Amino acid sequence: MRQGNIDNAFNCLMVHGQMSACCGSSLHEMVESYRLYCKNAIMFKEHVHAHSLVGHLQLALSLNGSTEDAYETFFGISKKVSEHRIIQKSIESNEGGSNFHIKVIPYRNKLFLVLMDGPDKEINEWYELGQKIDEKAVVLFPRKVHDSFIDGMISFSFARKYKDERERWEEIGNSMIAKFQRWEDSSEWNFANKFHLLLAERYFLQDDQKKAFKHYDMAIKASGDHRFLHEEGLANVAAAKCCLHYNKREEGLVYYAKAKDCYRRWG
Numbered sequence: 561m562r563q564g565n566i567d568n569a570f571n572c573l574m575v576h577g578q579m580s581a582c583c584g585s586s587l588h589e590m591v592e593s594y595r596l597y598c599k600n601a602i603m604f605k606e607h608v609h610a611h612s613l614v615g616h617l618q619l620a621l622s623l624n625g626s627t628e629d630a631y632e633t634f635f636g637i638s639k640k641v642s643e644h645r646i647i648q649k650s651i652e653s654n655e656g657g658s659n660f661h662i663k664v665i666p667y668r669n670k671l672f673l674v675l676m677d678g679p680d681k682e683i684n685e686w687y688e689l690g691q692k693i694d695e696k697a698v699v700l701f702p703r704k705v706h707d708s709f710i711d712g713m714i715s716f717s718f719a720r721k722y723k724d725e726r727e728r729w730e731e732i733g734n735s736m737i738a739k740f741q742r743w744e745d746s747s748e749w750n751f752a753n754k755f756h757l758l759l760a761e762r763y764f765l766q767d768d769q770k771k772a773f774k775h776y777d778m779a780i781k782a783s784g785d786h787r788f789l790h791e792e793g794l795a796n797v798a799a800a801k802c803c804l805h806y807n808k809r810e811e812g813l814v815y816y817a818k819a820k821d822c823y824r825r826w827g
Contacts, residue, residue: 566604566606567606567609570597570601570604570606570609570612570613571609573597573609573613574609574612574613574616577590577594577612577613577615577616578616578703579703580616581616581619581620581706582703582705582706583788584787584788584789584790584791584826586826586827587620587623587624587826587827588624588827589827590616590617590620590827591617591620591621591624591626594613594614594616594617594620595617597613597617598610598613598614598617598630598634601613602634610634611635614630614631614634614635617630618630618631624827705743705750705751705754708736708739708740709736709740709754709758711732711733711736712732712733712736712737712740712758712761713757713758713761713794713798715729715730715732715733715736716729716730716733716758716761716762716764716765717761719733719765720764720765726765730762730765733758733761733762733765734762736758737755737758737759737762740754740755740758741755743755749786750786752778752782752786753779753780753782753783753786753788753791753792753795754779754791756775756776756778756779756782757775757776757779757791757794757795757798759771759775760772760773760774760775760776760778760779760795760798760799760802761798763775764802764805769802769806772802773799773802776795776798776799776802777799779791779795779798780792780795780796780799780818783795789822789825789826790822790823790826792822793818793819793820793822793823793826794819796815796816796818796819796822797815797816797819799812799815800812800813800815800816800819803815
């Protein structure tokens with residue numbers, strides 16, 4: 561096979577990996593497929609692409625609850641060391657374009673995991689790192705949408721958690737809502753669930769229970785109707801957390817049960 565065809569094939573697989581995670585493809589299928597793709601990339605000595613593909617495999621494994629370290633499996637180096645090394649090279653590099661985008665995959669995947677599991681102290685550091693490297697990367701529009709959604713969700717969560725930085729995080733969250741309002745006007749199918757979930761998070765921050773739960777339920781319904789299974793689960797978890805904040809334990813357990821079913825079907 562010609563080198564150009566090999567490069568194109570692996571570039572397509574990288575894009576497929578990004579879209580699979582963003583659109584909620586089956587995690588079991590992602591794990592099996594990307595394990596094979598990683599082996600093929602190494603066999604063809606496409607080591608740059610192999611690192612990218614291992615990043616997608618690691619994301620699927622982590623979301624699936626696996627403790628396997630894909631970086632250790634394929635490269636003999638731990639995930640933490642490998643991810644931080646790639647991020648550091650990205651910051652130091654003056655290279656832009658698609659090759660640079662390969663290097664920021666661990667950063668974007670880390671944010672995705674935080675979106676699903678909730679913010680922690682480490683993500684604040686990762687978010688700051690991302691601001692230094694994001695402007696260099698070439699990002700396809702579907703991934704831009706997903707990244708903006710992650711930024712909005714993390715921002716409102718941080719605004720609630722870190723009161724002294726509320727103004728900063730709330731401003732970021734509001735800017736993401738403005739984006740999704742424009743996008744939702746052009747395609748309700750693709751953007752309505754994300755738009756309503758971000759609105760719900762803002763109303764939760766503003767202590768407006770009625771509007772918050774209205775938009776949580778709208779986000780859940782839109783996610784289900786439009787087949788965004790993973791985001792239906794996420795919306796249920798977000799609503800459950802809001803319930804617990806207001807001591808609505810029974811309602812919260814109902815939302816958690818629905819989220820569990822969504823994640824079970826996701827893989």
